[in-house]
Amino acid sequence: MHVKDCILSAPGKAILHGEHAVVHGKVALAVSLNLRTYLKLKATNDGKVCINLPNINSFLCWDLTELKLLVSDPCGKKEEGSLLNAELVKRLREFLGITNGNLDTSSMATLAFLYIYISMFRSSELPSLTMTVWSELPTGAGLGSSAAFSVCLAAALLCASGTIATPLKESEHNARWCQEDLELINSWAFRGETIIHGNPSGVDNAVGTWGGMLRFLSGKIIPLSRVPLLRILLTNTKVPRSTKVLVAGVKDKINKFPTIMTPVLDSVDAISCTCEKVLSEMTSEPITGEHYKILEELVDINQHHLNVMGVGHPTLDTLCRVTLTRGLHSKLTGAGGGGCGITLLRPETSASVVQNTVKDLRDCGFDCWETSIGGPGVQQHSPHSVKEDILEILNQY
The missing domain is CATH 3.30.70.890 (GHMP kinase, C-terminal domain)
Incomplete structure (x- = not known):
């Protein structure tokens, strides 16, 4: 399988108005925050899968032979729908040594990555790659850092699997996916958020996917087409x-x-x-x-x-x-x-x-x-359009 190198990013989120009231059936406005999480996917041929998370000093690699053993149905269809494969989650938790008392940021991020990675590919197709993720967002501050991470993972791995195309044309600096592709990215990002948080509202990953501003009311999320920056x-x-x-x-x-x-x-x-x-x-x-x-x-x-x-x-x-x-x-x-x-x-x-x-x-x-x-949601970048200091970090690994 040929995997294309790519760089992409997704924004964090803030609640403009409606926090707490939204729990009681009132409108909340969630907006994208122009502090972003960046992901660089690099194809390799060393038979390994690596994820580097320099923000939290986590650098992990696995042999493909190890990961193939975790796939229960090598010839089965790729996962459909929005529900998690509970059996795969259980196997991955055992593989990573995650207990109920061990829910630290690194463990949850790694679990979400491996779940989406393995779910995207059949065993014989697991590609060798390195993924580096770096964020301008502080973790644990309620700014959607985990959702931006999940959105980036989903978009990058959907492209790597060939499920969606990379949207960036040769002459462009930045590009976004079509509505249908964004809906698919969002559905996979929600699975990542479910792994990390258990019972997410879906607001954070929706903001990371579409950007701009979202209206949230009684579980229904409506992206607003035009908002000022x-x-x-x-x-x-x-x-x-x-x-x-x-x-x-x-x-x-x-x-x-x-x-x-x-x-x-x-x-x-x-x-x-x-x-x-x-x-x-x-x-x-x-x-x-x-x-x-x-x-x-x-x-x-x-x-x-x-x-x-x-x-x-x-x-x-x-x-x-x-x-x-x-x-x-x-x-x-x-x-x-x-x-x-x-x-x-x-x-x-x-x-x-x-x-x-x-x-x-x-x-x-x-x-x-x-x-x-109010800025854009998930998008792909040319290397020239990424800030030099961020590009330097992504290129270190």
């Missing part, structure tokens, strides 16, 4: 939190004070819908200061609502206070209780204001980046 600051307070505990806390508060909390959830729903309407207007008419004023007001109102729900944190209060002294508006993104926040930047926000704000936030002990939201 918005500048933001992304801040990681580095305060660990349990999403499960925070979600349970919101539920308890709703049960205890239903007449108080139900209007809060309804208001968050209205914030998401109003934001969606404003962003749609920004793609069809000249963008004005009034558009940004409304977006800023929605950010402030939603942050107050999230505090009412009990998912705020003193570090997030600090983020909002520090950025407001510079005339900027912030809210938490994701589960809250620490974690990450986003700060909206207007187009006219000066470089000095951004630099000084980033310095102020880093002085608080936070990590902070200037980036954007």
